[in-house]
Amino acid sequence: MGALRDLSVSQQIGLLFVLLFGLLAIVSIVATTRSVRERTPEDQERFDRFVRDLRAVWLGAVLFWVAWASGAFVSTLLFGVLSFVALREFVTLTQTRRGDHRSLLLAFFVVLPLQYGIVATEHFDLFTVFIPVYVFLAIPLVSAFGNDPTRFLERTAKIQWGIMVCVYGMSHAPALLLLDLPRYEERGAFMVLYLVLVVASAQIVQEVASRWLRRRPVARAISRSFSWRAWWIGALSAGVVGAALYWATPFKPIPALVMGFIAGGAGSFGEFVMKALKKDAGVRSWGGKLAVTGAVGLLDRVAPLCFAAPVFFHAVRWYFSLRS
Numbered sequence: 001m002g003a004l005r006d007l008s009v010s011q012q013i014g015l016l017f018v019l020l021f022g023l024l025a026i027v028s029i030v031a032t033t034r035s036v037r038e039r040t041p042e043d044q045e046r047f048d049r050f051v052r053d054l055r056a057v058w059l060g061a062v063l064f065w066v067a068w069a070s071g072a073f074v075s076t077l078l079f080g081v082l083s084f085v086a087l088r089e090f091v092t093l094t095q096t097r098r099g100d101h102r103s104l105l106l107a108f109f110v111v112l113p114l115q116y117g118i119v120a121t122e123h124f125d126l127f128t129v130f131i132p133v134y135v136f137l138a139i140p141l142v143s144a145f146g147n148d149p150t151r152f153l154e155r156t157a158k159i160q161w162g163i164m165v166c167v168y169g170m171s172h173a174p175a176l177l178l179l180d181l182p183r184y185e186e187r188g189a190f191m192v193l194y195l196v197l198v199v200a201s202a203q204i205v206q207e208v209a210s211r212w213l214r215r216r217p218v219a220r221a222i223s224r225s226f227s228w229r230a231w232w233i234g235a236l237s238a239g240v241v242g243a244a245l246y247w248a249t250p251f252k253p254i255p256a257l258v259m260g261f262i263a264g265g266a267g268s269f270g271e272f273v274m275k276a277l278k279k280d281a282g283v284r285s286w287g288g289k290l291a292v293t294g295a296v297g298l299l300d301r302v303a304p305l306c307f308a309a310p311v312f313f314h315a316v317r318w319y320f321s322l323r324s
Contacts, residue, residue: 013189016190016193016248017065020061020193021061024054024057024058024061027054028054028058031050031051031054034047035047035051057200064189064192064193064196066078072120072174072177072178072188073120075174075177075189075192076116076119076120076174076177077116078174079116079170079171079173079174080112080113080116080171082170082298082302083112083116083166083167083170083171084108084112085298086165086166086170086298086299086302086306087107087108087112087162087163087166087167088108089298089299090162090165090166090299091104091159091162093281094158094162094281095155095158096155096158096159097146097148097150097151097155098146098148099143099146099147099148099150099155100143100146100148100155100159101146102142102143102145102146103139103142103143103146103156103159104159106138106139106142107139107159107162107163107167111131111135111163111167112167114130115127115130115131115167115168115171116171116174118130119171119174119175119178120178122178124175124317124322127171127175128314131163131164131167131168132164132168135160135163136160139156139159139160139163140152140156143155143156143159161277165270165274165303165306165307166299166306168310169270169305169306169307169309169310170302170305170306170309171309172309172310172312172313173192173195173305173309174192175313176188176191176192176195176309176312176313176316177189177191177192179191179313179316179317179320179322180322181250181316181320181322182250182320183250184250190248190249191249191316193248194242194245194248194249194260195263195305195308195309195312196305197241197245198238198239198241198242198245198259198260198263198264198267199238199263199264199267199304199305199308201234201237201238201241201260201264202234202235202237202238202263202264202265202267202268202304203234203267203268203271203304204234205233205234205237205238206230206231206233206234206235206268207225207234209229209230209233209234210225210226210227210230211225213227213229213230213233216228216229219272219276221279222272222275222276222279223272223275226268226272226275231265231268231269234264234265234268235261235264235265235268236261237264238260238261238263238264238265238267239257239258239260239261239264240257240260241260241264242256242257242258242259242260242261242263242264243256243257243260245260250320251319255319259312259315259316259319262311262312262315263308263311263312263315264308266307266308266311266312267304267305267307267308268304269307270303270304270305270306270307270308271303271304271307273307274299274300274303
């Protein structure tokens with residue numbers, strides 16, 4: 001691990017992408033060889049879902065490479081586009097009225113670009129309070145000018161929650177690229193990849209654990225697979241993955257394990273909350289047949305990251321005592 005840390009930034013990045021794309025290639029080859037097997041309808045549905053997820057991982061890996069090669073500005077712009085599409089997907093499946101049009105225009109074309117502009121200019125103190133304070137006060141005011149009091153609180157809360165998850169949460173991922181960490185110049189992309197990997201590990205292991213363990217769901221009406229035992233296993237596995245990746249981060253092994261546990265656990269909680277929202281909307285997935293956003297299941301895939309990114313970002317700032 002010490003030898004890996006001694007490599008130059010370009011060498012570390014090159015090794016990272018060789019491992020990442022090599023692993024994806026191996027998994028894809030195995031999946032292709034297994035695609036010819038006969039399966040029951042239930043097993044075939046699971047396999048098809050796995051193939052769709054694998055394609056999404058490939059797309060994410062390619063986008064990650066493009067973002068790193070293009071620099072922090074393009075990375076921030078890319079995450080901004082993802083936020084726009086995720087927010088569009090969220091709003092499509094929530095009930096809004098004509099009186100909400102002003103608030104929606106504010107969310108898409110003012111709040112979103114301003115939030116990412118604040119990220120790009122590295123005004124992190126303003127970045128952390130802009131949406132939770134100023135935007136949350138502005139949204140109900142703008143909605144009130146719509147002159148429609150019907151279910152006003154419910155409608156306003158839904159718009160605020162969509163902004164919080166899809167814009168505020170997501171914007172913390174590119175913010176990691178711009179943190180001025182000690183002895184970690186030009187390596188911000190590693191922090192983003194670290195976050196993505198630990199969150200994904202927690203999700204996968206928790207899903208597998210929930211199938212093998214005796215299920216004791218915490219909230220059966222929301223999720224039959226979420227249990228405390230499965231959550232602990234998933235979060236701990238994220239910590240192990242984080243510790244294994246410490247050489248690519250500014251952390252030592254133990255802090256890397258703790259950070260992975262925190263991020264993975266937060267992502268799992270986020271997925272649980274989004275399941276509750278999907279139950280309320282009456283859909284199985286944000287990009288299912290009832291959605292017409294053009295981005296199939298994007299919010300399903302990025303929701304854990306949207307929850308984990310703010311927690312991880314502020315944990316990193318606290319750990320390194322960063323003030324601005």
